[in-house]
Amino acid sequence: MDYLHPKLDDAAIARMSSLALAHVGDAVYEILVRTHLACGGTQTAKNLHSQTITLVRASAQAKAIEHILPDLTEEEETVYRHGRNAKPKTVPKSATVAEYAHATALEALFGWLYLKQRYDRINELFGRIAETF
Template structure:
């Protein structure tokens, strides 16, 4: 199996829980942020790390979700809604329950798009998010 570009059919993706999609999407989103920052200029490793942490925390992801919500297709909205309604066991102290729910929803969406190999859509949505960085 190609773990970098997994090929799952729609039924296999549909069987995944929202938290499983968010687990994948968390990594996808962090790679996008890291790539954006690293390719953007002359930052030190320390600055790259601190900027990455600031942009991937739940509060920042909740704000990112609000930027792209109006642009989502009906199918994407459904994935987002299921992700938002997922019940994680813990919520970090640095985030409200609402922020964490929105962050989980954003991650589920990015995980779903990644597993569906919709890389152009991922880039288009992330571009909207990155305009606020």
């Protein structure tokens, strides 16, 4: 299996829970942020780390989704809605329940796009988000 570019059929992806998609999407989103920062000239490891933490926390992700939500396709909106309605067992103290729900939805969307191998769409949506950094 190619773990960097997994090839799952639509049925396998559809069987995944929203929280499973968010689990994958969390990593996808973080690598996008880390790459954006590293390629943007941020110098020190400490600075890279602190900026990454700021941009991947639930409150920042909740704001990020606002920039792309109007441009989502119907299919993407469905994934987003299911992710938002997922019921995680815990919510971090640094986020409200609403922020965490929107962050989980964003992560589910990016996980779903990644597993569907829609890399151009990931870049398009993340590019819109990165313009706000």
